[in-house]
Amino acid sequence: MIDAKKRANGPPAAAVTEPRIPVFAPYIGVDTIKHLTDAFDIGWLGMGATTKEFEDRIAAFLELRDRYVVVTNTGTSALHIALKAAGLQPGDEVITPSFNYVADHQAIVAAGGEPVLCDIEDDSLGIDCAKAENLVGERTKAIIPLHFAGWPCDQSGVYALAARHGLRVIEDAMHGFGTRIDGRRIGSYGDIACFSFDAVKIVTAIDGGCVVVNSQEEVQALQRMRLLGVDRDTVERYKNRRAWEYDVVSDGYRYHMTNILASVGVSQIKRVEEFIASRQSVCKRYNKAFQSLPGVKVPPTSFDDISPFIYSLRVKNGCRSEFMDHMSRRGIDCGIHFVPVHKHQRFERARRGDMTVTDQVVTEVTTLPLHSFMKPEFVDRVIEGVTTFFRG
Ligand SMILES: Cc1ncc(COP(=O)(O)O)c(C=O)c1O
Numbered sequence: 001m002i003d004a005k006k007r008a009n010g011p012p013a014a015a016v017t018e019p020r021i022p023v024f025a026p027y028i029g030v031d032t033i034k035h036l037t038d039a040f041d042i043g044w045l046g047m048g049a050t051t052k053e054f055e056d057r058i059a060a061f062l063e064l065r066d067r068y069v070v071v072t073n074t075g076t077s078a079l080h081i082a083l084k085a086a087g088l089q090p091g092d093e094v095i096t097p098s099f100n101y102v103a104d105h106q107a108i109v110a111a112g113g114e115p116v117l118c119d120i121e122d123d124s125l126g127i128d129c130a131k132a133e134n135l136v137g138e139r140t141k142a143i144i145p146l147h148f149a150g151w152p153c154d155q156s157g158v159y160a161l162a163a164r165h166g167l168r169v170i171e172d173a174m175h176g177f178g179t180r181i182d183g184r185r186i187g188s189y190g191d192i193a194c195f196s197f198d199a200v201k202i203v204t205a206i207d208g209g210c211v212v213v214n215s216q217e218e219v220q221a222l223q224r225m226r227l228l229g230v231d232r233d234t235v236e237r238y239k240n241r242r243a244w245e246y247d248v249v250s251d252g253y254r255y256h257m258t259n260i261l262a263s264v265g266v267s268q269i270k271r272v273e274e275f276i277a278s279r280q281s282v283c284k285r286y287n288k289a290f291q292s293l294p295g296v297k298v299p300p301t302s303f304d305d306i307s308p309f310i311y312s313l314r315v316k317n318g319c320r321s322e323f324m325d326h327m328s329r330r331g332i333d334c335g336i337h338f339v340p341v342h343k344h345q346r347f348e349r350a351r352r353g354d355m356t357v358t359d360q361v362v363t364e365v366t367t368l369p370l371h372s373f374m375k376p377e378f379v380d381r382v383i384e385g386v387t388t389f390f391r392g
Contacts, residue, residue: 016331021378023310023335024200025371027275032267039263044240047227050259050266052238057269058195058210061178062185067212070222071262075174075196075209077255079107081225082192082211083142084251085218086168088113092141093351096172097127098340099358100146104172105341105350113141117342117352123300125312125361126153129161135353136161142168147176147186149337150309151301155181159190170194174209177202178276178307187212197265202275202309202372205265208257221250228252275372279308282374286311289383293390295319297364310337313386314364323389324366330385335367 039050055069062069072078083094090112096104098117105115119131125148132143145158155171162169173179173186174196180186187193197208211222223234229252236243240259257265268275283303290313291298297314315323324334340362341347342355368382 016329018331018377018381020331021333021369021381023333023367023369025369025374026199026204027268027271027372029267029271031271032264035263035267036260039260042240042259045260046258047234047237047256048240048259049238050262051257054205054257054262054265054269055210057266061269061272062187062212064188064212067188067214068216068219069210069212070219070226071197071205071208071210071257071265072226072255073209073257073261074207074255075194075198076103076107077226077253078194078196078209078211079104079144079170079172080110081222081253081255082170082194082213083107083111083113084225085211085213085221086142086170086192088141091139093137093139094142094144095127095132095135095140096144097146097358098342098347098352098355099125099148099338099361100144100172100341101174101338102341102344102347103174104144104146105347108144114139115341115347115350116140117347117350117355119353119355119357120148120361121154122357122361124148124151124153125365126151127158128357129154129157131353132158133161133164135351136165136167140165140167142170144170144172146172146174147179149299149312150176150179150307151299152176152179152181152186155186155190162191168192174201175309176307177309178272180305183305192218197268202279202307203265203268203272205257205261205268208261208265224250225252226255228254276307278373279370280304280306282370282379283308283311285379286313286368286383286386290386290390293387295390296386308370310335311368311370312337313366313368314361315366316364318363320364320366326389327382327385330381332369332382332385334369336362337365337367338362 169191171193197205233243
């Protein structure tokens with residue numbers, strides 16, 4: 001049933017004749033289908049040479065020097081084994097924003113640690129380093145900052161804090177594959193960085209992730225953990241073969257990426273620069289159209305150096321649901337990133353600091369549709385939908 005207020009704001013969804021605009025729309029071209037069929041033709045479906053090729057292409061794209069990539073079956077598993085490779089021990093604490101996807105908190109728990117939830121800055125929506133410093137205690141081992149939406153967090157502040165307290169840094173760069181900070185790609189320097197190639201990310205491998213580390217020792221530890229603790233086998237599998245004699249030397253999980261999914265990742269990473277450029281141009285159009293609207297806050301960036309995963313608009317004055325309903329009636333889906341983790345039952349008792357900014361921001365953030373090669377008529381409809389709501 002449609003109430004009077006909704007009716008006043010526009011037609012019900014049934015009246016919309018144009019196609020619905022989803023929040024996410026992966027770009028799967030004929031090139032991806034070709035890579036997939038080629039991978040099936042080769043017939044080595046499990047982890048193999050294409051997995052290695054995907055790792056090499058990630059390293060080239062991120063412009064890595066003396067840093068190394070290990071791909072995994074998800075970004076969450078990448079975080080899990082990254083934490084273990086960083087030396088997390090049972091009972092250790094890891095500081096991360098509550099304004100983050102719960103994958104990070106679950107990965108910390110899976111690695112035997114305890115998440116400590118921190119507030120964020122109002123502008124970058126990244127971790128508030130001053131508040132994080134107040135949370136550092138005897139058991140703090142690591143910090144996981146998030147580059148929300150692909151926008152840089154206060155990365156230099158995070159590394160300075162980590163240096164003062166001897167913490168490992170695991171950057172959650174799931175949203176920022178390709179973002180540059182001072183000219184360098186996230187992940188090409190620093191401690192550990194993790195990326196996601198899940199179904200909605202700019203580069204998808206249907207599901208997938210990777211860890212970037214500084215040493216061969218960490219690479220080997222990650223390779224073992226991703227394959228049930230088995231040593232030696234990775235080298236053989238990268239030649240589409242198996243090692244029939246091996247030892248199991250550590251704990252391990254079944255977190256490897258198959259050739260089939262890696263072939264999707266390879267096809268996508270070949271076009272990543274085009275994907276990023278097309279998304280940047282949509283984000284720039286959105287920023288220009290929305291920046292002077294009353295009652296909104298646009299992303300605090302020109303997008304020139306950003307690889308934008310999502311476009312997050314802040315809707316002020318408590319009218320986000322009304323706005324989302326308005327968009328929905330025009331056949332435009334919007335999303336919410338994120339529900340804060342301290343509001344989830346599982347983590348409501350996790351140690352945490354003041355959450356003033358998070359508690360406000362999570363009532364405002366609204367994810368507008370953003371696709372690689374987004375149809376111009378979709379962009380126009382989103383802009384029209386947003387402007388009619390705020391300008392009337
Ligand atoms: C901020 C953040 N961290 C971690 C993850 C987990 O990545 P995956 O879905 O590849 O496991 C996601 C996934 O969306 C995410 O948004």
